[in-house]
Structure formats: structure tokens, C-alpha cells
Amino acid sequence: MSQSISVLLADDHVVVRSGLTRLLEQNSDMIVIGKAENGEQAYRLYSESMPDVxxxxxxxPGMGGLEALRRIIGRWPDAxxxxxxxxxxxxxxxxxxxAGAMGYVAKSGPTNDLINAVRQASIGESFLSTDMAQKVALHSESSDDDPTRRLTTREFEVFRLLAKGKTVEDIASHLDIGHKTVANYQTSIKQKLAINSPxxxxxxxxxxxxxPKA
Incomplete structure (x- = not known):
């Protein structure tokens, strides 16, 4: 039998982590070797266990998935x-x-999507569900309509946190960067999106x- 695909899970909900463990380990070619509940933990556990996927x-909460993704890929480009x-x-x-992800799977999609994504990622192939791939294709055709496409990954994360009502101080703490750096991103975001107010x-x-809408 071929060697199992080692998987590290990162999700802030214990029920989701447990469910994903059961789902993945039903497959004889997968084994969950660690679980993280935030981005900081995901980064640390990744460096300790070096999972296949x-x-x-x-x-x-804290360091979000996009920021953790950016940092992990920054240190381990082949992650x-x-x-x-x-x-x-x-x-x-x-x-x-x-930002370097091999796949993107919606939680509302078929469970098979995640299993397929893990297998594809393990051999260096990217994965998007059929539904998401179609949405991305349509989105790309009308990409000029969505100004958020102009933002870098870091700018997008700051934009998301600002939109959720986080202060500059909150964001600096979340992303472990200086207040002035956040303020600079804020200025860049406003310029790129042509917006003047919160x-x-x-x-x-x-x-x-x-x-989401309130």
C-alpha cells in the first residue's frame, strides 16, 4: 500500500475539526497528524510536523487563514x-x-470535494470544485467590475478586517505588524478602491x- 497523505487541519471550531478528521480518515490513504484552532497555531504546527497537505x-480569530497562508507560503514555497x-x-x-493555495473548497459543497482537493494537492495539482471554478471563470470575465481584485493578499486581509469594524490597533495586533504599516495599507486600499470613508x-x-449583510 502506498504511504498515507499526512494532513494538518486548521479550523477554530472543534466540531468541524472532529468532523473533518472522521471524513478524511475514512479514506485509507489519509491520516490527520495535527489540528490547529487559529492561524498562529497552524503556522507553528506546520513547521513542527511538515504535513503533506x-x-x-x-x-x-487572531491570524486568519489568508494571513497564515501568506506566511507559510512565504517560508515554505512548496507547501x-x-x-x-x-x-x-x-x-x-x-x-x-x-496567495499560493492549491485548492479552495466551500464548506457547503459535497464532502467529496475536500477529499479530491487533498489528493490533488498532495501530488501538486490545484483543485476548485466545478461550481466554484465556473464562478471564478465568470468572475474573471467581468473582473473589471470587482475592485477588490486590485488588492494584494495582505491588503485584502486588512480590507476585510476594516470592513468588520476592526480598528487600526486591532488589525496591527491581529497581523502582528506596526500601526504605521496598517495605516499605510489603509491609504493604499482607499486609493485602489476609490473610497473616502469607512x-x-x-x-x-x-x-x-x-x-455578509447585517
Missing amino acids: LVMDVSM KIVMYSMHENTSYAIQSMA VELVRLAIRYGVI
Whole structure:
């Protein structure tokens, strides 16, 4: 029998981590070797266990999945990471893939999608579910309509946190960067998105599905 695919899970909900463990380990070619509940832990456990594949939620308290993805790929460019998210919105999928993720799977999709994504990632192949691939393709055709595409991964994460009402101090602490750096990102985001106020920023984030409507 071929060697099992070692998987590290990162999700802030213990029920989700348990469910994913059961789902993946039903397959004889997969074994879950660690579980993280936030981005900081995912980064640390990745460095300790060097799994074949990391399955990580996009939105977690503290360092989110996108920031953890950016840092892990920055240190280990060959890391194979599948983002697993409640966000079916294409902005998150596009940002994840642009930052180096091998796959993006919606939590609402078929369970087989995640299994296929892990297998594909383990051999260096990317994976998007059929539904998400179609959305991304359609989104790409009309990419000029979505200004969030102009943001870098780091800018997108700052934009998302600002839209959720986080202060500059909160964001600096979340991302472990200086206040001045966050302020510089804020200025860049406003310029790229042509917005002048926090209200405009929130409206734009809701319009393009970056945050849900209240």
C-alpha cells in the first residue's frame, strides 16, 4: 500500500475539526497528524510536523487563514494548502489561489470535494470544485467590475478586517505588524478602491460579498 497523505487541519471550531478528521480518515490513504484552532497555531504546527497537505479555514480569530497562508507560503514555497471556507464568494477563492493555495473548497459543497482537493494537492495539482471554478471563470470575465481584485493578499486581509469594524490597533495586533504599516495599507486600499470613508468601505465589502449583510 502506498504511504498515507499526512494532513494538518486548521479550523477554530472543534466540531468541524472532529468532523473533518472522521471524513478524511475514512479514506485509507489519509491520516490527520495535527489540528490547529487559529492561524498562529497552524503556522507553528506546520513547521513542527511538515504535513503533506494543510487544510485551513479562511476565517479564524487572531491570524486568519489568508494571513497564515501568506506566511507559510512565504517560508515554505512548496507547501500544499487547501483553503476550506464558508465563503462561496469568488473574492476569497481568487485571493487564496493568488496567495499560493492549491485548492479552495466551500464548506457547503459535497464532502467529496475536500477529499479530491487533498489528493490533488498532495501530488501538486490545484483543485476548485466545478461550481466554484465556473464562478471564478465568470468572475474573471467581468473582473473589471470587482475592485477588490486590485488588492494584494495582505491588503485584502486588512480590507476585510476594516470592513468588520476592526480598528487600526486591532488589525496591527491581529497581523502582528506596526500601526504605521496598517495605516499605510489603509491609504493604499482607499486609493485602489476609490473610497473616502469607512461607510463606503463597508458598502463595497458587502456589495462584493467580502462580509455578509447585517
